[in-house]
Amino acid sequence: MQTKDHASEVFNRIKKLSSADEVEVHFSGGRFALTRFANNTIHQNVAEENSTVSVRTVFDGRTARASTNKFDDESLRQVVRASESLAKVQHPDPDLLPMPDAQEAMGSMDENNAGASARPTQPPSRYFEQTAAITPQQRAEGVRKIVGVANRYKLTSAGVFSSADSVEGIFNSRGLIAWHTQTLAETSITMLGSDSSGWQKANSPDVSNLDPLGLAETAAKKALDSAHPREIPAEKYTVILEPAAVLDIVGFMFWDYSGMALLDQRSFLNGRIGTKLFGDNVTIWDDVYYPLQTGCPFDGEGMRRQRLALVENGVVKRVVYARATAERMRRSDLRGTAGPITATGHGFPLPNEMGEMPLNIVFDAPNSSQTQAAEEMIASTERGLLVTRLWYIREVEPFEKILTGMTRDGTFLVENGRVVGGVRNFRFNESLIHMLSNVEAMSAPVRSSGEESFDMVVPAMKVRDFNFTEVTKF
Amino acid sequence: MKHVARWALDVAAVRGAEYADVRVLAQRSRALTTKNGKVGSASDAESVGMNVRVLAEGAWGFAASAELVRGAVEATAARAVEIARASARVKRDNVRLAPEKPIVAEWTTPYKIDPFTVSVDENIDLLLKIDQELRAVDGVTLAEANLNFNRDEQWFLSSEGADIHQTKLSTGAGYAAYAFAGNEIQKRSYPNSYGGQWQNKGYELIDELKLVENARRVAEEAVALHKADQCPEGTFDVILDSSQLGLQIHESVGHPIELDRVLGMEANFAGTSFLTLDKLRTLRYGSDLVNVVADARQEHGPGLGTFGFDDEGVPAQCTPIITNGLFTGYLSSRETAHAIGENRSGGTLRAEAWNRLPMIRMTNISLLPRQKPLSLERLIATTDHGILMETNRSWSIDDKRYNFQFGCEIGWEIKNGKRARMLKNPSYSGITTEFWNALDAICSREEWTLWGTPNCGKGQPQQVIGTGHGASPARFRRIKVGSAFKS
Numbered sequence: 001m002q003t004k005d006h007a008s009e010v011f012n013r014i015k016k017l018s019s020a021d022e023v024e025v026h027f028s029g030g031r032f033a034l035t036r037f038a039n040n041t042i043h044q045n046v047a048e049e050n051s052t053v054s055v056r057t058v059f060d061g062r063t064a065r066a067s068t069n070k071f072d073d074e075s076l077r078q079v080v081r082a083s084e085s086l087a088k089v090q091h092p093d094p095d096l097l098p099m100p101d102a103q104e105a106m107g108s109m110d111e112n113n114a115g116a117s118a119r120p121t122q123p124p125s126r127y128f129e130q131t132a133a134i135t136p137q138q139r140a141e142g143v144r145k146i147v148g149v150a151n152r153y154k155l156t157s158a159g160v161f162s163s164a165d166s167v168e169g170i171f172n173s174r175g176l177i178a179w180h181t182q183t184l185a186e187t188s189i190t191m192l193g194s195d196s197s198g199w200q201k202a203n204s205p206d207v208s209n210l211d212p213l214g215l216a217e218t219a220a221k222k223a224l225d226s227a228h229p230r231e232i233p234a235e236k237y238t239v240i241l242e243p244a245a246v247l248d249i250v251g252f253m254f255w256d257y258s259g260m261a262l263l264d265q266r267s268f269l270n271g272r273i274g275t276k277l278f279g280d281n282v283t284i285w286d287d288v289y290y291p292l293q294t295g296c297p298f299d300g301e302g303m304r305r306q307r308l309a310l311v312e313n314g315v316v317k318r319v320v321y322a323r324a325t326a327e328r329m330r331r332s333d334l335r336g337t338a339g340p341i342t343a344t345g346h347g348f349p350l351p352n353e354m355g356e357m358p359l360n361i362v363f364d365a366p367n368s369s370q371t372q373a374a375e376e377m378i379a380s381t382e383r384g385l386l387v388t389r390l391w392y393i394r395e396v397e398p399f400e401k402i403l404t405g406m407t408r409d410g411t412f413l414v415e416n417g418r419v420v421g422g423v424r425n426f427r428f429n430e431s432l433i434h435m436l437s438n439v440e441a442m443s444a445p446v447r448s449s450g451e452e453s454f455d456m457v458v459p460a461m462k463v464r465d466f467n468f469t470e471v472t473k474f
Numbered sequence: 475m476k477h478v479a480r481w482a483l484d485v486a487a488v489r490g491a492e493y494a495d496v497r498v499l500a501q502r503s504r505a506l507t508t509k510n511g512k513v514g515s516a517s518d519a520e521s522v523g524m525n526v527r528v529l530a531e532g533a534w535g536f537a538a539s540a541e542l543v544r545g546a547v548e549a550t551a552a553r554a555v556e557i558a559r560a561s562a563r564v565k566r567d568n569v570r571l572a573p574e575k576p577i578v579a580e581w582t583t584p585y586k587i588d589p590f591t592v593s594v595d596e597n598i599d600l601l602l603k604i605d606q607e608l609r610a611v612d613g614v615t616l617a618e619a620n621l622n623f624n625r626d627e628q629w630f631l632s633s634e635g636a637d638i639h640q641t642k643l644s645t646g647a648g649y650a651a652y653a654f655a656g657n658e659i660q661k662r663s664y665p666n667s668y669g670g671q672w673q674n675k676g677y678e679l680i681d682e683l684k685l686v687e688n689a690r691r692v693a694e695e696a697v698a699l700h701k702a703d704q705c706p707e708g709t710f711d712v713i714l715d716s717s718q719l720g721l722q723i724h725e726s727v728g729h730p731i732e733l734d735r736v737l738g739m740e741a742n743f744a745g746t747s748f749l750t751l752d753k754l755r756t757l758r759y760g761s762d763l764v765n766v767v768a769d770a771r772q773e774h775g776p777g778l779g780t781f782g783f784d785d786e787g788v789p790a791q792c793t794p795i796i797t798n799g800l801f802t803g804y805l806s807s808r809e810t811a812h813a814i815g816e817n818r819s820g821g822t823l824r825a826e827a828w829n830r831l832p833m834i835r836m837t838n839i840s841l842l843p844r845q846k847p848l849s850l851e852r853l854i855a856t857t858d859h860g861i862l863m864e865t866n867r868s869w870s871i872d873d874k875r876y877n878f879q880f881g882c883e884i885g886w887e888i889k890n891g892k893r894a895r896m897l898k899n900p901s902y903s904g905i906t907t908e909f910w911n912a913l914d915a916i917c918s919r920e921e922w923t924l925w926g927t928p929n930c931g932k933g934q935p936q937q938v939i940g941t942g943h944g945a946s947p948a949r950f951r952r953i954k955v956g957s958a959f960k961s
Contacts, residue, residue, distance in 0.1 A: 035561070036934055038739045042561040046935075047553055048538040048829040050523065064516040069523065069540045082518045089595045090513050091602075136535075136560035144564050158741035160934045188934075190742040199742075264509070265615045265654035353507050353514030353618070391745075394868040396881050396958045397899065398659045404879050404958055406872045408745075427870070427877055427903070429958050451743060469957045470903060472877035473748070 002027055002051045002167050004179045010053060010071060011171040017080045020057035020087065022099050023173045024301070026349060028052050029069075030166030031132075035139040038158040040147045042140060051167075055083040056350060058099070061092035063351055093351075095324045100301055101174040107304045107345055123289045123297050126205040131183035132165040134207060139163070142212050146189055149216035155223055159189040161212065170302040180296030186449070187212045190409060191223040195474065196422055198222025199389050199409035201244065201449045205294060222388060222410035226422025231471055232413065234426055238384035238440075239466040240377045240414065243448035243458045245407075248390045250361075251453020252403055253432050257286075257310055258346075259325040260355025262338055268401050268433075269316055273339035276315045278436035281366055284311040286320065286346070286358035292447040292457050293360045300349035308344060310358060314437075322347025322356040361456040363445045372441040377462040379417045380441070385426075385466075386412040386419060393452045401432035405452070406472065427470040438464045475500075475524075478542050479631035482526045485551035487633060491528040491558070493571065494551070495632040495786060498524040498542070499828035504590065507620045508601040511609065514618070516594070523828035526554040532568025533561035538829040572811040572819050574788055576635035581782025583643040584772065585676030589623035592677050597621050600685070607689035608651045613697035619649035620669060621680070622928075628785075636787035644778060644940060645679045646672035646928055651693040653700060660699035660898065662883055664692045666717040667866050672926030672940060673776045695884060698896060705885050705900040707956030711860035712902055713853060713949045716917075718882055719841065720925035720943035721866045726906040727759075727766055728839040728941065730875040731795055732932075733804040735834075737813055744932050745873025748906070749801065754814060757801040760910030763844070766796040768805055770821060770837035775924040777942020779837035781824075786832060788821035795839065799911070805834050826937035833933050840944030843922040850921050850947045855891040861955060862886040862893065863900045868958075879903040881958055901958035909950060917946035 007027045015023055029051030036044035054067040057080070064086030068079040139161045150157035162185065169179040186203035187210055199222065200215040241249075253268065261267035287307045288297050297305050301323060309317050318339040321329065326343045329335055346356040365371060378386060388410030396402040407425045414420070442459040449455045479496035486494035500522045507514035524547060525538035535558025539550040601619045608617035623645055630638040648670015650663040665671040665683055673679050714722060730747040734740055749757070770779055770790035781790055786808055793803045806813075806820040825832040854862065868881035885900030886893045904912075924944040931938050 032935070033557075034935055036742075037564065038741055039566070039737070040564075041566045042533065042564045043739055044536070044831055044833075044934075045534055045557045045561040046536040046538070046831050047557060048525075050521075050538075050540045050829055052521070054519075064518075066517065067519040067521075069521050079520075086516050086518060086594055089593070089598065090516060091598070093512060095512075136557045137563070140560040140563045147564055156738065156741075158738060160742065162935075188742055192738070192741055197741075264652075266652060266659060270654065351513065351515045351517075353509045391873055392870040394870045394881075396868050396901065399657050402958070404868065404870045404881075406870065406877070408873050425872060427872075427879060429879075429960065467961065469960055470877055470879070472872045472874075473905065474872075474874055474876070 001031060001165065002029055004169065007169050007171065014055055014076055014080055015173060017077055018057055018084065020059055020084060022058040024056040024099055025171050026054040027167060027169040030164060032164045034160055034162035035136065035143055036160050037143045037147065040150055040157055042143055045136065053079065055079050057083045057087045059087050061096050062087045062090035063093065063096055064090060065351065095328050097324050097327065099172045099174045100176055100303055100323065102176050105176050105302045105304055107306060124291055126182040126294055128183050128206040131163055131185045131205060131207040134163040134185065146212055146216045149213065149220055150191055153220045153224060155220055156192040157189060160186065162186045168296050172302065176302045178298040178302040182294060184294065185210055187215055189215050189219045191219040193223045193227050196223050196226040196229060197409045198226065203449050203455065225419065226410050226412060229422035229424045231424045234468040234471050236465045236467055238381055238462065238464045240374060240381065240384060240386045241461045241463060242374065242388050243446055243460050244450040245387045245390045246458045246461050247448050247456040248393060248450040248452035249403060250432065252393060252395060253401055254358055254361060257319045257358050258356050259319055259321040259329050259338065262319060262334060263328060263332060268399050269319060271337055273316050273318065273337060277433055278311060278314040279439050280313050281439055281442060282311055282314050282436050283364035285309055285362045285364065286360050287362045288360040290360065290362045290457060293362065294455065295360055299345045299347045301347055303343060303345040303347065305345035320344045320346035320356050320358050325355045359454060363458045365444050366442050371444050373443055374460045377441050377460065378414050378419060381414045382416060384414045386414055389450065390452065396429060402429060403432060404429045424474060425472050426468040428467060429469045430467045435463055435466065440464055475629040476631060478524055478547055479629055481544050481547045482524065482551040483631060483633055485548045486526060486528050486555055489552055489555040491530045491555050493529040493633055495527050495630065496524060497785060497828060498629045500627045501827060502625045504623045506597050506601060507618065508605050509618050510616060511605055513598060521827065525828055526551045527831065528554045528558050529569055530555050530558035531562035533558050533565050534569060535561060536831045569809055570812060571808040572817055574808060574819065576632060577783065577787060577789065578637045579782065580639050582641045583674045585643050587677035589645050589677040590625065603686050604649050604689050607686060608649065608693040611690065611693035611697055613653045613655065614651045614693050615654040616652035620647065622646040630787055632787055638783050638787055640782050642674060642781060643676060644672060644674050645677060646670060646926065647680055647683060647685060649689065651696040653696045655700050658700060660696050662692045662696040663865055664688050666925060667883065669928055672778055672928045673924065674778060674780050675776045699884060699898045702896040702898040705861065705897040705956055707960055709952050710955045711857055711949060711951050712953040712955065713857065713860060713862040713947055715864040715947050716921060716923045716945045717925055718863055718866050718880065719945040719948055721869055721927065722880065723839055723841055723943045723945060724927055724941060725869060725871045726875060726878055726909065727795065728836040731804050732834045733806045733810045733813065736804065737810060743934050748874045748876050751814065753801055755800065755802055758799055758911065759796045759801040759907055760799045761913045762799045763913055763916055764796050764799050764910055765842040766839060767842065768793045768795050768837050768839050774838050775944065777838035777924045778926040778928065778940030779942040784821045784823045785825050786823045788819045791821045793820050805836065807834050824939060826939050830937050835939050836930065836941040838924065838942030838944060840924065843919045843946045844916045847918045850917055853915055853917055853947060853949055854888055854893060857888045857891060857949060860888045861897065861900060862888055863902065876905050878906065879958055899959060902953050902955050903957055904954055912950045912952060913948055914951050916948040921946035
């Protein structure tokens with residue numbers, strides 16, 4: 001796998017090959033392995049190793065990027081030539097800034113961000129040798145145990161057990177060097193009955209934090225408890241959304257927490273920064289340093305990611321900015337309604353048309369007297385639905401943030417404070433603004449993983465008047 | 475590159491693999507975008523690597539590497555066999571492959587102009603010309619345009635003797651105009667949403683699309699939507715334009731007929747299918763007018779699902795999927811063909827890249843046009859009261875592919891056989907087989923387009939691949955409209 005020393009040597013070779021005013025080189029890659037099972041048998045089992053070098057060159061305000069996964073001299077010469085050729089035919093970009101140096105990349109305290117607290121200089125280590133060293137035999141053994149649970153309950157299991165070992169690095173000709181290594185192990189399990197299913201998923205940089213057997217037992221219980229689902233009408237219900245359901249739906253709004261989205265007037269936050277859009281109990285951070293988060297502490301230009309309060313007590317406080325986006329916003333007519341404007345270390349690699357995005361979302365825990373476990377939410381619900389997971393979520397209307405999607409793999413009717421059985425899955429059409437204004441209770445936030453959005457630290461939520469519009473056939 | 479493949483095949487055999495195949499793949503792509511008068515992104519990428527897929531002890535193993543030196547290739551082959559033996563620890567039955575005659579062949583996408591030979595200058599000038607046209611319309615707040623070119627050159631060799639060298643080329647282009655005003659964002663795209671039109675062709679596609687010529691109209695429609703009435707809620711006859719119908723086919727026919735989904739192999743992620751094996755040749759999927767094929771052959775057209783051979787060396791084929799409304803076929807592979815009593819794969823196994831395992835993917839899943847002439851305008855003229863919907867804006871369907879909901883960018887009320895008022899935020903929903911049985915008219919070949927869907931996701935790790943969908947506009951009776959906006 002790519003090391004920092006080897007990357008440094010490659011960067012120096014590339015710098016010598018280039019005649020550009022400035023050069024930036026991204027390194028990424030690693031090892032990835034995944035064991036996939038279905039019908040209680042391993043049916044796919046893969047491993048790969050790859051490294052990519054991506055070169056951005058700048059000539060007099062023009063920039064472009066070229067990438068390759070070959071590191072021999074001729075390939076590096078070609079990738080530099082490709083980047084330079086593309087850059088030279090661009091029109092000059094008046095918004096392009098000089099590349100950041102190491103000092104600028106460290107960032108300065110954002111005085112406008114009242115919620116920013118003492119910032120750690122580094123996230124906790126996210127590289128664990130025992131995760132990197134997982135063998136195909138160990139993954140197969142993990143799957144064998146999961147299948148054992150399925151067999152015990154006469155269910156059929158499907159899922160994955162994967163492990164990854166990755167690097168991300170940036171070097172530029174102004175002396176910036178940023179480097180991050182990480183491991184990740186993941187288990188996702190579906191248990192299928194004849195007319196029902198249950199699902200669980202978890203991941204962690206440290207494989208010892210994973211509990212495949214516990215996940216298998218929970219998924220199996222959901223499949224068994226939701227057997228023989230009844231059909232009830234589609235209408236507004238109080239819902240208890242488990243954390244995976246919460247992250248999959250709220251994830252659709254974070255593309256809009258971007259200075260570029262405001263400039264493009266494609267964000268539902270245009271004209272709404274500083275307004276109270278959600279309930280008092282909703283406070284959302286972007287915090288790569290949070291212990292349960294993953295990812296690297298720098299952005300696509302190597303700028304250090306800041307810890308930011310995006311929403312405080314329901315009030316939208318700010319969006320994130322790449323360096324150039326912040327400069328553009330300062331000159332824009334929209335600057336008066338854009339909230340605090342400063343480069344926050346959330347930019348995508350240049351050149352790009354999307355700007356930036358917060359990717360390390362952490363919901364604040366309500367104070368301890370208000371925190372409720374999902375079981376307590378169920379106990380306090382006269383009639384409602386318990387939702388394990390949401391699926392195929394898409395945006396129906398971008399400014400009110402109406403989203404549609406389905407429930408999946410464990411949807412239960414709750415009556416008089418207890419789960420009374422499974423119900424057929426529903427289609428919802430619900431505004432995220434409406435949903436986050438109607439949160440009646442939250443659990444303590446946990447690291448959670450779904451399939452519709454990126455991993456987050458989110459609570460389970462009890463939400464009133466969640467809008468279901470149709471019922472499907474199972 | 476064949477020598478690389480042979481190194482791997484030799485090691486796999488020595489290590490005890492019962493079957494092995496190797497793909498060595500060189501991929502090149504170029505992506506150019508503009509946004510509001512500026513270049514948004516400009517990038518070139520190449521990726522080269524190889525993989526080994528083996529059967530050992532009756533179970534699958536797969537390993538991939540970007541290193542093509544002999545030691546790394548041999549180590550990758552050995553790793554694939556080790557992984558297969560680990561798979562065998564949790565298996566029920568040995569994998570059985572349907573027989574396939576090993577083929578030695580060369581195949582290349584037919585094209586007139588290699589898009590990588592067209593200067594980037596010319597590409598950017600075209601995008602900026604489109605951008606200028608879009609932003610010439612008052613009220614347009616965001617204009618985006620894109621050009622994409624891809625080339626995949628692959629060497630496929632197997633332990634059975636297959637030796638196939640195949641080069642595929644694809645081109646994509648499109649744009650969108652956004653209008654933000656008040657509390658609303660409206661959008662119009664051309665020729666289709668989410669990246670436009672994509673085909674396995676060269677740069678000649680760009681001229682055929684008439685991109686600049688349509689930009690002003692598209693931008694004007696985006697602005698006009700702000701003054702349009704909200705699409706009503708209720709039950710209506712609905713006419714879908716061919717691009718929306720292409721996505722409808724993709725979601726409610728293409729995915730449910732994937733045999734790996736049907737057999738539970740995708741249960742944890744993409745889902746399963748309502749098309750259980752008992753439904754083959756018994757289910758009335760649609761009305762008598764519905765004829766759908768899965769056709770990967772060049773004679774079907776330059777779709778993103780067109781090729782010479784799939785990624786396990788099976789030649790491109792045409793499989794009847796729905797015949798006069800009756801469900802007649804699945805998408806299959808060498809591993810799954812026996813589950814439906816077939817002694818040969820349908821030839822649909824494809825992978826996104828050299829480091830991904832091939833899996834059952836849609837080829838060109840197309841709704842065949844009506845034989846007798848019927849234009850869209852004539853179809854509208856024979857509709858008393860209905861809604862014409864154009865260009866997809868949102869799409870969602872459950873994990874067995876029964877219940878769907880689609881939103882479109884623009885709608886038109888049809889009254890007494892004529893287009894009446896423009897409607898904003900049109901949407902419709904339904905249950906797959908009820909919907910296809912409600913089809914009562916379909917336009918003829920002149921209105922038929924083979925659309926490319928470049929972003930079909932499936933598998934773990936997820937693979938994104940292109941699929942093709944031919945369709946001409948069609949009418950569906952008594953469809954549920956507008957529940958997406960029911961509060």
